[in-house]
Amino acid sequence: MRNRTAERRVQLVRAAHHVFSSRGYRNTGVSDIVKEAGVSHGTFYNYFDNKRHILDEVLDTGVDFILDAVVAGDEPDDASTADELAAQFRTILTRVFDLVEREPALVQFILLDAPAIDDESLQRLLRLVRTFGATASAFLANGVRRGFLQSDLDTEVAGEGLLSLIISAILTGVRGVTPAERERVIESFVGFAMHGVR
Amino acid sequence: MRNRTAERRVQLVRAAHHVFSSRGYRNTGVSDIVKEAGVSHGTFYNYFDNKRHILDEVLDTGVDFILDAVVAGDEPDDASTADELAAQFRTILTRVFDLVEREPALVQFILLDAPAIDDESLQRLLRLVRTFGATASAFLANGVRRGFLQSDLDTEVAGEGLLSLIISAILTGVRGVTPAERERVIESFVGFAMHGVR
Amino acid sequence: MRNRTAERRVQLVRAAHHVFSSRGYRNTGVSDIVKEAGVSHGTFYNYFDNKRHILDEVLDTGVDFILDAVVAGDEPDDASTADELAAQFRTILTRVFDLVEREPALVQFILLDAPAIDDESLQRLLRLVRTFGATASAFLANGVRRGFLQSDLDTEVAGEGLLSLIISAILTGVRGVTPAERERVIESFVGFAMHGVR
Amino acid sequence: MRNRTAERRVQLVRAAHHVFSSRGYRNTGVSDIVKEAGVSHGTFYNYFDNKRHILDEVLDTGVDFILDAVVAGDEPDDASTADELAAQFRTILTRVFDLVEREPALVQFILLDAPAIDDESLQRLLRLVRTFGATASAFLANGVRRGFLQSDLDTEVAGEGLLSLIISAILTGVRGVTPAERERVIESFVGFAMHGVR
DNA sequence: AATGAATGAGTCTTCATTCAT
DNA sequence: AATGAATGAAGACTCATTCAT
Secondary structure (H helix, E strand, O other): OHHHHHHHHHHHHHHHHHHHHHHOOOOOOHHHHHHHHOOOHHHHHHHOOOHHHHHHHHHHHHHHHHHHHHHOOOOHHHOOOHHHHHHHHHHHHHHHHHHHHHOHHHHHHHHHHHHHOOHHHHHHHHHHHHHHHHHHHHHHHHHHHHOOOOOOOOHHHHHHHHHHHHHHHHHHHHOOOOHHHHHHHHHHHHHHHHHOOO | OHHHHHHHHHHHHHHHHHHHHHHOOOOOOHHHHHHHHOOOHHHHHHHOOOHHHHHHHHHHHHHHHHHHHHHOOOOHHHOOOHHHHHHHHHHHHHHHHHHHHHOHHHHHHHHHHHHHOOHHHHHHHHHHHHHHHHHHHHHHHHHHHHOOOOOOOOHHHHHHHHHHHHHHHHHHHHOOOOHHHHHHHHHHHHHHHHHOOO | OHHHHHHHHHHHHHHHHHHHHHHOOOOOOHHHHHHHHOOOHHHHHHHOOOHHHHHHHHHHHHHHHHHHHHHOOOOHHHOOOHHHHHHHHHHHHHHHHHHHHHOHHHHHHHHHHHHHOOHHHHHHHHHHHHHHHHHHHHHHHHHHHHOOOOOOOOHHHHHHHHHHHHHHHHHHHHOOOOHHHHHHHHHHHHHHHHHOOO | OHHHHHHHHHHHHHHHHHHHHHHOOOOOOHHHHHHHHOOOHHHHHHHOOOHHHHHHHHHHHHHHHHHHHHHOOOOHHHOOOHHHHHHHHHHHHHHHHHHHHHOHHHHHHHHHHHHHOOHHHHHHHHHHHHHHHHHHHHHHHHHHHHOOOOOOOOHHHHHHHHHHHHHHHHHHHHOOOOHHHHHHHHHHHHHHHHHOOO
C-alpha cells in the first residue's frame, strides 16, 4: 500500500509539473492535473489538501532537478588556478544552456511563473537562489584561500554577481539562441566574470 | 470635460497600480480597483475596455517611472576614463537602491509579478530589459571608442552582464538591506564589473 | 420649439427604427440609438421615458407603413365579379412581395422580432393581424353580398385563411425568391384561395 | 451513473423549457433555470456549456413533441378520395387545437419566442416549418397521383398554403377559443382548403 | 433643452473543494 | 482508496437610467 500510494503521489506531481509548465499555475485547473494523471478529482484530494499544496512539491522537484543539472558533481575546491576556476564557470554556463535547451518549459515555469504565484513560492525560489549564490561564493572563497584570487575579494557579494550572470544566461537561452551566439555569450561572460569590463 | 475625464483615468490607473502592487494582478478584482478609486463598476468600464487593458497602462506608467528614476540624465559618452565609468555605474546602482527603497511594491510588481501575467506583459517587460541592456552596452562602447576599455570587449554581451548585476542589486534591495550592506554591495559590484573576480 | 422637439422625436424614432431593424430590439442599446441619431443619452430620456417606450412608436410607425404599402387604396367593394376579387388578391400579393423586397429588415423586425419582445408588443402585432384579417373578411363579405361568392361562406374565418396566405407569402419573400418563383407563388396562392386544392 | 446524469439532464431541460416558456429566453437567467430545477449554478455548467446550449435541446425537444402531436401516424397515401383527404386535414387541425390547448406555453414559445432569439434558432424553426410544408405537399401529391386532385395543382406551393392555414389555426388557438369557435374554424378551414372561397 | 459621466443591479461563467456512493 | 456529480462563492462585464452641469 505504502508503495502504491507513494507512486500515485509521484504520478500526480509529475502530471502537475507537466501541466503547470505548459500552461502556467494560474491557467491550470485541478481538472487539468487529474486529466493528465488519469485519476479523478476525489483522488487528487486524497493526496493533497489543495492545489496550492501540490505546487510546493512540484517546485521542490523542479528546483532539485535544476540544481542537479547545473552544479552536479562540481566541488568548490576542485580548482587550484584561476584558469581552472574559469573552466568551472564555463562548464556551469554550458550546463545552463543545455538545461534550458532540454527543458525550456520547466525553466520558464520556475523562473518566470513561480515567483509570481504567491509569497510562499517566491520565498521558496529565493531560497534556491541563495543556495546557488552560496555555492558560487564557496568557489570564490576557495580561490581566495588558495591565493589565486585577491584576498580582499568580497566573495559573498561577488558570488551573487556570478549568479546573476548565470541567470542572465538562462534568460538568454530561454528566448532561443544559435550555437554560435551561445558560445559567444559563454566566452564573454567567463571573460567578464574573470576580468570585468577592462 | 477633457480635464475631468483625464483625471479620472489617472485616478483609476493610480488606484489599479496600488492594488496590483499590493495584491498582485491575479488576486485583484475590478471591484478592488474601483473600491480603491472610490468609483463604481460602470465607471471603470467607461474608461477601460477590461481589466487587462488597465494593466497595460499601469505597466507603461511603471516602466517609465523606473527608467526615469534609474537612467535619468546619464549620457553614455559622459565618461572619458575608466574611473568615470565606474562612477557612473556606482551612481546607477545607488539610484537603483534608492528606487527600491522608495517604491518596493512597484519594483516587485514590475519585476516579479508582471512577467508572469501573460505573454503580452512578458514581452512588454522584456522590451524594458532590452532597453536597459542596450543602454549599458552604449556606455561600454563609449569606453572602447575612447580607448579606456579593451578593444576586443564584446560590448553587447558585457552590457547584459552589467544589467544582470543591476537586477541582482534590485533583488537584493527588495529583500531589504541596511545602509552598510547596501554600500558593500555597490562597491563590490562596481569592483566586479570593472575587474571581475581577480 | 414645438416644432423643434417634434422633429427631434421623429429623428429619434427613425434612428431607433433603423437600428432595431438591423440589430433587433434586444441587441440594440440605447447607446446605439443615440449614436445613430447623433444626440446624447440625456436627450433621449428627454423625449422617451425608457427604451421600451420608443419601441411602441417604432412599432406603430412600422405597422402603418406596412398597412399603407399593402392595402393602400383598395376598397373591399371595388370587385363585382370573382375574377375581379382574384385580381385584387393578386395585387395584394404582388405588393407584399414588393414590400419585402424593398424593406426586408423592417418586415423581418415587425414579423419575427417584435412579437417576441414582450406581451405588450405581441398584442400590438396581433391587433395589426386582426386589422388585416378584418379587411380580408370585408372583401369576402362584399363578394357574398354581391352574390359571386357562396352565401354560406364563413367570411370571418375565410378572411383569416386569406391572411395566412399573405403572411406565408411574406415569409417566402423574406428568405429571398427569384422573379419566377414569385410569380409561381402568387398564381398558386390566388388559385388556392379561389378554388382550394381541387 | 449513466442513469443519474441522464435524468439530471432531462430535469434541467425540463426546467429550462418551463422557465423559457413562461418568461421567454431573454428574460430568463441561468439562475432561474437552476432555481426551477433545484440544483446549483455549477451543476448547470456540468451539463451544458452555456445558456445557449440548453436552448438547442429545449427547442429540439419541443419541436419533436409538436411533430409527434400533430402528424403522428398519418401517412400521405392513406387517402384515396378527396373526402378522405379532407378528413385527414380535419384530423390534423383537431390535433393542432388539442396541442395548443394542452401546451399553450410550449407552442407560444416555439412559434413566437424562439424565432427571435438568434439566427441559429430561427433556422432550426424554419427547418421544422419546411418539414411540415413538405409533408403537406406529399399529401397533395398523393391526391394528384391518384387522380382525385387536379393534375395541374402546384403541390409544393399549395402545401405551403395548407401549412399556413395550420399555423393560422395555432395562433387562433393560442389566444383561446371556445369549443364552438374551434369547430367553426376547423370546418371553415377544411372548406377553404378544399374549395377556396367559392 | 442638451450633455455625457456616473451609477449599480444584474448576467453569465469558472473552478477549487466536498461528499455520498 | 477511488469516483465524479454537486456545490457556491467569486469574478468579469453590460447597459438602462439618472443627474449635475
